[in-house]
Amino acid sequence: VNRSDFVRRIENLLERDTRSIDEQSMLAELPEWDSMAAIGFIAMTDAELGVAVRPQKLFECKTVGDLVGLAAEKLS
């Protein structure tokens, strides 16, 4: 899984159209990014990458790229 694959997975999690977001997208501008999506994100990174995201870190994220950064160690 590389960074852009991971962005596509976030897109899928948020049920958005393909290539409708990129690493620069602001989370605050994505209506689909809500408390359910945050939990879905933690579940996805845990199940697919074995990364335990700390919720505190998650809520510091401003952009999709910041989310990708949380899983960076396991991305190619």
Place this chain on the structure above:
Amino acid sequence: VIIRGARIRAISAAVPPERRGQDYWPDGPKIAKFTGIRERRVARKNILPSDMNVAAAIPLLEKYPRESIDCLIHITQAPDYAAPATSCIVHETLQLPQQCSVFDAVQGCSAYVYGLWMASCILAAGGAKRAMLLVGDINAVPADNIEPTDKATEPLFGDAGTATIIDADPSAPPMTYVNGTDGTGWRFLVVPGSGRRQFGESTKLQMDGAEVFAFTLREIPPLAHAVLAEAGWSIDDCDAVVLHQANKVILDAARTKIGVPAEKFVYGLEHFGNTGGPSVGLALVTEKVKPGKWLLLGFGIGMSWSGLAVDASGVDVYPLVEMP
């Protein structure tokens, strides 16, 4: 720990009649899909956990007569009064004998399994011969425990009560329990104004869903494996695995991480939601789980957890009591 000398005899559960769907929310269908919860049972204003517990207990008294019960444990986060103990009030309602020891305990989502542990310890130590464990909670609107506009809590919770008979029995199969606590997480699920420390503050449940979810992923799969290891079982030995019915995301993630085959894993969420303390007992009843080798895991507010592996062959699982 392995406890010898206590046997679960019978399990009963009761729910109030009112149903509440997810149509309250504009994205209700999405919430239902995400949580796995289509509707909940919601107690009317004047129905308390003790009322639902009593409703669950009454059918048991025919086969397990009131005179034979010498220990009553009542667990809820919504007692009738802060004083006296709700167990004393239930003692009157169920007309239990005077020689009966009764007490209240407070736990939330770990309560059902935790309560079995309490009862088992007392019975195995010779402190009583027959215990009745009552575990119930009210969590849902219109009871005033939940903020109706709080999407983190409102769509999840339902109300229920349970009653379970546990006997002292030297020939009982061993019960393997693992309990645990992480007090550093108590702020993630709290009702601030529910006691004296912050008297006058909000009486609604406040939950940090992401923290609770992360806690579950971190602690519950190891709990499952610790219980199995201590019992000398593998997951293949289990006939049924029943977790606290938190929500579908938590159950799916925990099932995958523990490695439970789908056919052994019990989901009881769809029509009852997350009922907190009684959820494990309620799921055994509503899903008509066949008595056999059970792995039961309770976890949540506190943060607190309790796991049990037991050969429950021969346990009477009573039909669900629908309250009028």
